[in-house]
Amino acid sequence: MRRLMVPREHGAWAMLSLPYISGFLTAPAGERGWARVVLGAAGMLSLFMARAPLMRLAKQRHRRGSFGARAGDYWYSALVYLVLAAVFFILVASLGEGWELWQIASAAALLAALQTLSALALGERSMTAELTGVVLLALAAPLGYYLAAGDGLWGVESVTLWAANATYYGATVFNVKMKVASMVTRRDSLGGREKLALARESITYATIAVPVWVALALTGKAPAAAPVVFTPMAAYVAWSAATMSSRLKLKTEGFTQLGLSLAFTAALIAVWRYGW
Structure with a gap:
């Protein structure tokens, strides 16, 4: 069968x-x-x-x-x-x-x-x-x-909603890859340069995404508060980079990512419904 x-x-x-x-x-x-x-x-x-x-x-x-x-x-x-x-x-x-x-x-x-x-x-x-x-x-x-x-x-609200979700979940991909890379080092603590090297892709992604969303908000192509919806994930990525080590509990990380995603979705709905 x-x-x-x-x-x-x-x-x-x-x-x-x-x-x-x-x-x-x-x-x-x-x-x-x-x-x-x-x-x-x-x-x-x-x-x-x-x-x-x-x-x-x-x-x-x-x-x-x-x-x-x-x-x-x-x-x-x-x-x-x-x-x-x-x-x-x-x-x-x-x-x-x-x-x-x-x-x-x-x-x-x-x-x-x-x-x-x-x-x-x-x-x-x-x-x-x-x-x-x-x-x-x-x-x-x-x-x-x-x-x-x-x-x-294909209206502005719909397309920017697509872009916002893609931007957010793209950040989660970079963050998880950064954490897995730190886990592979098998070291409890890493130096500043090592952390910076492992976080380079996440930092590059953020330095591109954040100005783009600020520009979209300032030009009226996205809600004025659009950049705010990415704040919790940005803070978590920064904290992850600063506290990087080989100790990574995958189940805990999974629940953390889910909680952040639910918070992002709630903020996204509120901002896109009432923030234009």
Whole structure:
């Protein structure tokens, strides 16, 4: 009997579901199409669950020239999830949301192809593959906004919401990589230069992202308080860099990241709803 695969990447679940929640809760009050939102969420989750078996098949084919002994389970899982996704999105389209869904589906397909190619060529944990994946998952934000509001898929509010989620979760990727790198040193304390070297990518990312969001806020392309939503993560990254050591409790780090992500999502909804 074939077995369904279920993705175990807890961080990816948050990176998908929280942007979607921020999207539909930011949409104008009184215009939410709850049937579209629920069906869209089901379709989106089905597509996300199809990714794991498809990636396994692609990796097996790329590395060994064949799909491997468990190819049957992988194909079965992918097919079930893809059929479910098709059913849910056909139901969404039947509610009058057709052409715009094709647009966002095309964008998602392009990003998924780039992320897969990067993962196969450079590795799933390469920076290119991970950041492309973050941008792809953050696309759930404009999807949620559009399904709730009924329009505005590529409007300023929706697109900046996508960018804000991508910026935030991109920062979490750099932070986790920094912590894992410090853990590999197997040293309880590190010198200032060593910490700076390990935190270089996180610092570079912040020095680019922060001025961009300040500029967007000052020019009215984003809410005036938009930079504020990144403050808790920025403070945590700075604290992580300052207290860096090889001692890293993965479960504690996971819960910390989840708490920060929930706080970010709540702040994002408040600022994007009332801060323009």
